[in-house]
Amino acid sequence: MVVVLDTTPFYAEAGGQVSDTGLMKIGADGVLKIDHVARAGDVVFHLGHVVAGPLTSTNTQPINPKIDMTRRQRIMANHTTTHMLNRALRLHVSESVDQKGSLVDDEKTRFDFSHHSALTEEQIHQVEQTVNQDISANLPVYWDEAAQDEALRINGLRAVFGERYPPTVRVVSIGVQVADLLNDPTNNKWGNYSIEFCGGTHLCRTGAAGKFVIANEEAVGKGVRRVTGLTGQAASQAIEEGDRLLAQVDTIRLEPADAMGKHVGGLITQIAAATLPIYVRVRLNQALAELTKMVKEHQKTQSKKAAGAVVDVARQLADNSEGGVIVAAIENADTNGLRTAMDVIKKRSPMSPMLLGSVQDGKVMFLATVPKPLVDQGLKAGDWVRQVAKVAGGGGGGRPDMAQAGGKDPEKIHAALEVGRAFARDQLAKESE
Numbered sequence: 001m002v003v004v005l006d007t008t009p010f011y012a013e014a015g016g017q018v019s020d021t022g023l024m025k026i027g028a029d030g031v032l033k034i035d036h037v038a039r040a041g042d043v044v045f046h047l048g049h050v051v052a053g054p055l056t057s058t059n060t061q062p063i064n065p066k067i068d069m070t071r072r073q074r075i076m077a078n079h080t081t082t083h084m085l086n087r088a089l090r091l092h093v094s095e096s097v098d099q100k101g102s103l104v105d106d107e108k109t110r111f112d113f114s115h116h117s118a119l120t121e122e123q124i125h126q127v128e129q130t131v132n133q134d135i136s137a138n139l140p141v142y143w144d145e146a147a148q149d150e151a152l153r154i155n156g157l158r159a160v161f162g163e164r165y166p167p168t169v170r171v172v173s174i175g176v177q178v179a180d181l182l183n184d185p186t187n188n189k190w191g192n193y194s195i196e197f198c199g200g201t202h203l204c205r206t207g208a209a210g211k212f213v214i215a216n217e218e219a220v221g222k223g224v225r226r227v228t229g230l231t232g233q234a235a236s237q238a239i240e241e242g243d244r245l246l247a248q249v250d251t252i253r254l255e256p257a258d259a260m261g262k263h264v265g266g267l268i269t270q271i272a273a274a275t276l277p278i279y280v281r282v283r284l285n286q287a288l289a290e291l292t293k294m295v296k297e298h299q300k301t302q303s304k305k306a307a308g309a310v311v312d313v314a315r316q317l318a319d320n321s322e323g324g325v326i327v328a329a330i331e332n333a334d335t336n337g338l339r340t341a342m343d344v345i346k347k348r349s350p351m352s353p354m355l356l357g358s359v360q361d362g363k364v365m366f367l368a369t370v371p372k373p374l375v376d377q378g379l380k381a382g383d384w385v386r387q388v389a390k391v392a393g394g395g396g397g398g399r400p401d402m403a404q405a406g407g408k409d410p411e412k413i414h415a416a417l418e419v420g421r422a423f424a425r426d427q428l429a430k431e432s433e
Contacts, residue, residue: 138207242280
């Protein structure tokens with residue numbers, strides 16, 4: 001539904017600022033929820049849907065518009081902060097910074113500006129600090145209309161390059177009255193203030209913005225950077241979430257290396273999903289890199305130890321086999337570890353058929369190898385692993401001389417291997433009969 005009024009308190013979307021939303025009471029019982037407000041020339045259209053009724057179409061019925069002021073307050077905080085951000089970027093990044101676009105809504109401020117490279121951590125810190133100093137100073141925010149040609153003479157005035165402004169413009173100034181600017185437009189000290197052409201809604205004082213953080217900085221085109229900032233409660237929540245994650249990192253650092261790996265993956269997911277100040281995200285990513293390195297080094301050391309232990313066990317199995325069937329479980333061995341064990345045993349006992357098992361990541365693995373003379377006698381590796389895998393709730397198979405299988409129930413590994421031992425004995429006994 002669309003409503004057009006003679007006059008309206010609602011702000012229509014313009015200049016990078018989203019429109020107001022709210023309610024419009026029409027007549028005795030009708031209520032329209034205003035979702036968007038747009039302007040076409042001098043006409044303002046209120047777009048919404050009926051939440052209570054009925055609505056009647058007469059020109060005499062009373063209409064009571066009510067803006068969502070909580071939402072507008074957040075928008076105003078973000079818009080006034082955008083002006084402070086613009087000044088801070090010129091101060092700490094480059095005097096040549098020009099606004100290339102913006103989006104101001106109730107969640108954030110997004111500011112595009114001309115610059116050839118990414119901002120450094122130091123520049124981001126300085127920009128944040130300057131904006132927060134302006135907020136803490138609780139500076140008054142002034143706005144007034146002026147003739148465009150007179151306003152353009154004000155030293156330090158910022159306007160969007162390429163934008164076509166009307167003969168009468170609205171000047172928004174933070175910290176100094178517009179009348180003072182117009183009375184002495186060439187004064188050098190005006191360069192220290194935020195002074196812009198702007199038709200949007202603003203705070204009366206900067207202190208109402210509460211707090212400011214930069215949550216993101218990125219390239220959006222050749223020579224154009226984008227900064228996304230948060231104010232008020234959103235900024236405080238981002239800081240609190242950052243503190244929580246940094247504390248979590250400190251806790252993980254105190255854990256044994258073998259326990260770290262269980263938490264690092266979850267921490268990566270949390271950081272990726274969180275809205276954080278850039279400086280906190282940088283610190284967290286650095287900490288993650290350190291933790292990941294520690295986990296990998298620990299895993300590498302443990303793998304070497306496990307490989308050495310597998311070789312020792314394999315040598316013992318070969319030495320005790322006396323050329324007979326070898327059936328065994330080897331702890332802490334992955335598939336490569338079981339293959340290594342088989343290679344060691346083959347060198348020491350080349351005529352021994354082998355069935356080796358291990359538990360890794362909650363699953364059972366079986367590998368079997370059978371020398372060709374014993375394959376000819378009836379013991380086939382594929383049949384062998386299929387029999388044992390069934391006991392452990394799995395399956396598998398392979399060639400007569402080499403096969404692999406898996407199972408879902410690690411508690412059944414020893415029972416499965418006993419079945420395998422009996423199967424090999426029975427198959428070889430058949431041939432000898």
